[in-house]
Amino acid sequence: MALIRSFMAHGHLQADIDPLHLSDIDKVANVASTYMKPGDELKRLIEYDYYGFTEKDLDRVFYVDVPQLGGLLQKKKEWTLRELDQALRSAYCGKIGVEFMHIAHREQCTWIRNKFELA
Numbered sequence: 001m002a003l004i005r006s007f008m009a010h011g012h013l014q015a016d017i018d019p020l021h022l023s024d025i026d027k028v029a030n031v032a033s034t035y036m037k038p039g040d041e042l043k044r045l046i047e048y049d050y051y052g053f054t055e056k057d058l059d060r061v062f063y064v065d066v067p068q069l070g071g072l073l074q075k076k077k078e079w080t081l082r083e084l085d086q087a088l089r090s091a092y093c094g095k096i097g098v099e100f101m102h103i104a105h106r107e108q109c110t111w112i113r114n115k116f117e118l119a
Contacts, residue, residue, distance in 0.1 A: 004064070004073070004088065006045040009101055011092025013043050019095075046093075048085055058082040068106065071113030 044050050048057070058081050065077050072087050079087075100112040 001064075001066070003046070003048060003051050004066075004069075004084070007088040007092045010042045010045050011088065012097050012099070014046060014089075014093040015097055016093070016095045017097075046088070048081060053081060058085075068110070069113065070110040074114075 061078050061080055062084065063077055064073055064079055064084070066073055072091055075087075098112055100109050103109050103112075
């Protein structure tokens with residue numbers, strides 16, 4: 001659950017939102033190594049190995065039943081870690097996104113999850 005929640009809160013930090021690849025300029029100029037970009041430390045939170053999982057766990061089946069979250073987690077209740085990782089990356093780390101974690105009303109968050117995570 002901590003991995004799932006981390007994708008919801010921090011997945012956008014891995015989103016593919018640099019169509020011009022301007023961040024590559026930093027890499028070539030070696031500027032990135034002189035400072036840590038905001039959120040770099042949070043990016044590790046969406047990696048399964050951060051939670052002690054290994055490649056051997058990728059095909060292990062997990063039971064996930066959190067109906068209050070809605071969205072892609074309503075598709076099914078048994079997921080392999082690989083399937084869950086791919087689904088969460090698709091929902092939270094893609095080219096477009098929707099910010100809703102700041103919304104206090106659970107019903108509104110669930111509506112947004114249902115509309116955008118399943119797309």
